[in-house]
Every structure is written in structure tokens, then in C-alpha cells.
């Protein structure tokens with residue numbers, strides 16, 4: 001793309017001497033003609049202009065193009081359009097033309113035409129600061145700055161923060177508004193290269209969200225996006241912002257933009273599939289067919305089961321903060337939120353769908369729900385537990401079968417989760433309860449008495465995790481000196497069992 005680059009101090013034009021040194025260096029390696037590509041800032045125009053004159057005096061063949069594709073200003077007074085990220089496209093086109101053997105004058109003529117067919121506009125959520133100095137401007141938390149330059153200078157307009165779609169629409173409206181002196185002319189059917197440029201502080205996630213908004217917005221106006229470039233092409237230190245560049249293209253120009261380069265900072269443009277051939281949003285289907293079969297029409301949900309599930313959900317929601325606190329000491333602090341997410345998913349499902357009476361089907365549906373919505377390792381482990389527990393209940397539904405189901409669930413959790421009782425995980429609570437529940441296999445068993453004991457054992461086991469060394473799960477990464485609280489997963493499992501008991505004790509209205 002480029003043969004040489006001259007860097008000045010941060011945000012400052014390089015000195016004439018540096019530019020001259022670069023020109024001489026490029027000449028020495030055999031350049032027959034040299035093109036200076038300069039962004040339109042006074043200091044740059046002066047220093048590069050002076051260097052050009054001196055180099056010519058030394059006999060060099062040198063030309064200069066000044067790029068100003070800034071679309072921020074609606075009226076152009078003394079301050080002309082600044083050179084922004086679109087300049088990188090000029091580097092690419094000029095480099096490709098030179099590589100193809102075009103002469104210096106032809107390159108100048110062509111890149112000036114390209115420069116006239118583009119516009120750039122930036123937006124930012126933050127200023128930036130030159131190392132060691134204060135931020136270049138002030139911006140409130142809920143504001144963004146539109147139309148800024150690449151040296152930390154403030155923009156032309158300040159807006160309240162809003163969604164990416166709305167911000168991008170405002171930007172594109174501004175850039176293409178025919179009454180603005182610096183607009184890019186776009187008509188339905190126009191082909192463009194879209195450049196989405198990180199001003200420094202954005203993640204790829206955020207950059208891609210902006211790129212998606214820009215693609216949708218342009219296509220809705222009938223613009224054809226021939227290529228999209230997304231990346232960090234021209235940054236302003238750590239500025240948390242993005243600029244959009246639009247360049248009108250024909251096939252010849254596209255060819256130059258597509259041509260190969262070894263420049264490492266250039267990322268190959270993406271061909272954007274036209275909207276009809278693109279699946280806009282891929283997500284879980286609202287109501288998978290398989291699940292339908294799980295709910296034979298007309299089957300009523302046992303009122304007692306409903307009380308049990310309500311009780312479990314309410315318990316988990318009320319414990320959210322406590323579990324998060326416990327988890328903050330041992331893990332990433334999201335245990336309560338994960339369980340609350342499961343509770344909300346179950347509540348939503350209970351209001352939307354008639355649930356099955358068949359316990360095996362109920363567990364299988366709950367498993368699917370948790371696997372889909374709960375997330376985290378708890379989601380996977382509870383999903384495994386319920387899936388395995390559902391199996392013994394397909395054949396029998398007596399009390400003994402529930403004990404077998406509990407053991408089957410725990411066995412699956414241990415097999416895939418890699419933990420055992422004593423490892424400071426939810427298994428400690430579940431295994432303690434399971435031992436008591438085996439009494440259900442006695443034909444004269446009293447469900448409520450046994451369950452009561454099982455819950456007490458589970459709660460004691462959860463409490464005892466306080467003194468355990470973590471061998472699996474979240475806390476095993478933490479030095480045990482920092483573990484003084486019980487394991488949140490074990491506490492949650494015990495609380496779920498207590499909630500099941502209370503749900504069974506509750507009287508249906």
C-alpha cells in the first residue's frame with residue numbers, strides 16, 4: 001500500500017526534516033515518482049508542502065494530494081474538510097494503482113476523483129487524552145459527540161445517548177443530507193464501500209453492532225454495500241467511538257480495493273450478502289415441535305405441582321442477592337443471578353403453557369428449559385440432573401421411583417461434572433438428601449417425614465461446606481484461605497429442596 005510513513009509526535013504534524021528524510025529514503029530504494037498523501041490539517045499541509053519543495057529542488061519527482069473527506073460540517077467556512085479514515089482507502093487505491101504500473105500523474109488524477117466520492121463521520125462516547133494530559137474535551141455519561149476529528153478535537157453536535165440503530169441512522173442522515181456542504185451523494189442503487197472504523201476504545205462486539213446497524217440502515221435506503229471493512233484503521237488513542245466512511249464505487253475501483261496487499265494493518269474487505277440471502281437473526285425457535293409432544297393437549301397441571309414450582313421459583317428469586325454475595329467470595333458473583341434467571345424462565349413458562357401432569361415429562365421439560373435459559377455450569381448440571389432423573393419416572397411414579405430418580409440425577413451430575421461429595425459443591429447438599437430419601441423405598445414410608453429429614457440433612461451439608469476445601473467447581477481456583485462462607489451452589493440446592501417441601505405442604509386454593 002505505502003512505501004513510507006512519517007510519524008510526528010502524538011497529534012502533531014511531523015517536522016519538515018522528518019518528511020524530507022522519508023522522501024530521500026524512498027528515493028534511495030529506487031522510487032521513480034513519489035506521491036505524498038496528506039490529510040487536510042494546516043500543519044500537515046505546511047510541513048509536507050515545504051518538504052515537497054525542497055525534495056523537488058533536490059531533483060525528486062514528487063506530487064502531493066490533500067485529502068479532506070470529513071462530512072461533519074454542514075457549511076464550509078474557513079476551516080475546510082479534514083482528512084479522516086477515508087484517507088486509508090486512498091492509500092489502498094494509490095498503492096494498487098502504482099503496483100499496476102500507473103504513472104504518477106494518472107494516480108494523482110484518479111485518487112482525487114476517489115477522494116471526491118467519499119465522506120466520513122465519527123461519533124464517540126468519550127474523549128481521549130494525550131498521554132500525560134487531561135482529556136481533550138468533557139462529555140457527560142449520557143452524552144455522545146458527533147462529527148469529531150482524529151486528534152481528540154470535539155465534534156459538531158452533542159446528543160443524548162440512544163441505541164446503536166438510532167445513532168447510526170443520525171450519522172447516515174447527516175452524511176448524506178444534500179443540504180449539507182460536505183455530504184456524500186447516495187441514490188437508491190448506488191454501490192458503496194462501507195468502512196466501520198474503531199476510534200480506539202471499542203471492542204469487536206461493539207464495532208460489529210454498529211456495522212450491523214449501518215448495513216441494515218443503508219440497505220433499507222436501497223444502497224448496495226459492495227464491500228464492508230470493519231476494524232481499527234485510524235484511531236484516536238483510547239477514544240470510545242467509531243467512524244463510518246462511505247465511498248461510491250464502480251467495478252474498476254472495487255478491483256483496486258480488493259487487490260492484494262501485504263500491509264498487516266489492512267484487513268480484507270467483507271462481501272456483504274444482500275439482505276434477501278442473509279438470515280437476519282438466528283435463535284431458538286419459539287416453540288419447538290418436539291416440545292408440543294411433551295404437552296398432550298388438554299392435560300391439566302396438577303395443582304400441587306404448581307405450588308411446588310411456585311415455591312421453588314419464589315425462593316430462588318428471594319435468594320438472588322445472598323447467593324451472589326456468597327459467590328463473590330468464591331467465584332464470579334453470578335450464582336444468584338443464574339438461579340434467578342432459571343426461576344424467571346420457569347415462571348414465564350408456567351404462565352404461557354399448560355404443563356404436563358406426568359412427572360417424567362415435567363422433569364424433561366424443565367431440563368430443556370434450564371439448558372436453554374439458565375446458562376452457566378449450574379444450568380448444564382441441573383439440566384443433566386433433571387434429564388437423568390426423568391428416566392426412572394417414565395416407568396413408575398411411586399415414592400420409591402422418586403428416590404431412584406434422585407440417585408440417577410446425582411449420578412449423571414457426578415459423571416459429567418467431575419465432582420464428588422466433599423468437594424464443596426451443590427452435590428454435598430444433594431447427596432445428603434438422597435441418603436435420607438432412600439427410606440422412600442420402604443413400602444410404609446411417610447413422604448413428608450422423610451422429606452423433612454432430607455431437607456434438614458441437605459441444609460446441614462450446605463452449612464458444612466464452609467469448612468471444606470474446594471476440589472471442583474468455581475471455588476477450586478481460589479486459595480482456600482479466602483473461603484469462609486458456605487458454597488453458594490450447595491446453599492441453593494438445599495434451598496430448592498426446602499422449597500419443594502414447603503410447596504408440598506401448601507394447600508392448593
Ligand SMILES: *[C@@H]1O[C@H](CO)[C@@H](O)[C@H](O)[C@H]1NC(C)=O
Nearest residue numbers: 040066067068078079080081
Ligand atoms: C482543506 O482545508 C482548507 C481550509 O483549511 C480548505 O480551503 C480546502 O478546501 C480543504 N481541502 C480539501 C481537499 O478538502
